[in-house]
Amino acid sequence: MAEKRITLEINNVSKSFAKVENDEVTHALNEISLSLRSGEFVSLVGPSGCGKSTILRLVAGLIMPTTGEITVDGKEITEPSPERGMMFQKSTLFPWLTVEKNIAFSLKMQGKLKGHEEKVERMLKVIGLESFRNDYPGQLSGGMAQRVALMRSLINEPDILLLDEPLGALDAFTRMNMQDEILKIWQEKGQLALMVTHDVDEAVYMGTRVIVMDANPGRVVADIKIDESYPRDRSSKTFVEYRNEILNRLHFGGRD
Numbered sequence: 584m585a586e587k588r589i590t591l592e593i594n595n596v597s598k599s600f601a602k603v604e605n606d607e608v609t610h611a612l613n614e615i616s617l618s619l620r621s622g623e624f625v626s627l628v629g630p631s632g633c634g635k636s637t638i639l640r641l642v643a644g645l646i647m648p649t650t651g652e653i654t655v656d657g658k659e660i661t662e663p664s665p666e667r668g669m670m671f672q673k674s675t676l677f678p679w680l681t682v683e684k685n686i687a688f689s690l691k692m693q694g695k696l697k698g699h700e701e702k703v704e705r706m707l708k709v710i711g712l713e714s715f716r717n718d719y720p721g722q723l724s725g726g727m728a729q730r731v732a733l734m735r736s737l738i739n740e741p742d743i744l745l746l747d748e749p750l751g752a753l754d755a756f757t758r759m760n761m762q763d764e765i766l767k768i769w770q771e772k773g774q775l776a777l778m779v780t781h782d783v784d785e786a787v788y789m790g791t792r793v794i795v796m797d798a799n800p801g802r803v804v805a806d807i808k809i810d811e812s813y814p815r816d817r818s819s820k821t822f823v824e825y826r827n828e829i830l831n832r833l834h835f836g837g838r839d
């Protein structure tokens with residue numbers, strides 16, 4: 584693995600948003616500190632509004648912390664970079680470009696045209712949409728469009744992969760296949776992946792680490808290392824134990 588190894592430090596980061604309609608302030612994140620590095624697959628779970636997307640947007644460099652700082656190898660993040668690839672919670676494709684051209688778009692933007700055809704080919708194959716390559720986004724189902732958006736962010740091979748509920752629009756079977764495909768791509772490159780999901784099962788199945796958050800104010804309440812090799816067995820005793828531990832942290836426990 585000749586990939587660049589990086590360390591991402593989130594140091595005491597808080598983020599507040601002023602509300603448009605009155606003088607109130609939303610404390611989206613309160614004093615978050617995390618240290619993450621290449622080779623980790625970090626799942627972020629927590630109730631709606633606890634600041635998961637805000638963390639990803641901060642790391643992407645789309646917004647700045649109110650206090651604290653975020654660094655990559657000691658260098659503060661101040662703007663977006665192709666080294667930090669983001670798939671948004673509501674990803675939209677460019678409606679005027681075909682499936683193939685949507686996937687290749689960011690490569691072209693960066694002038695990385697060498698070998699781009701093979702890369703696009705591989706991505707189309709992974710998502711099973713080879714025969715849809717010349718279709719436009721308007722002709723795709725919601726799940727198909729989500730798979731294309733996912734590949735559009737993976738194709739750049741960023742050092743940090745930021746995925747905001749990347750599989751939310753997929754049916755259960757496609758979703759399980761795509762979990763394996765994302766893991767395969769991540770394992771090949773060994774980058775740092777930071778993925779938001781509402782699905783605790785998915786968080787444990789994919790993560791080397793699961794970070795559990797709570798809201799009002801947004802904060803980290805648990806940071807759990809998943810000490811299991813891949814591929815994981817969703818029905819194993821340890822898997823179920825991890826899942827129950829996380830559900831308890833999310834206040835959905837009740838059974839041991």
Ligand SMILES: Nc1ncnc2c1ncn2[C@@H]1O[C@H](COP(=O)(O)OP(=O)(O)OP(=O)(O)O)[C@@H](O)[C@H]1O
Binds near residue numbers: 634638
């Ligand atoms: N640009 C913004 N302006 C004002 N408030 C914002 C902005 N972005 C986020 N917020 C607020 O910050 C809080 C955290 O939002 P965020 O989108 O990070 O939550 P989330 O954990 O991703 O939720 P969900 O699971 O519903 O996607 C929410 O209360 C939200 O209303």
Ligand SMILES: [Mg+2]
Binds near residue numbers: 635
């Ligand atoms: Mg969100």
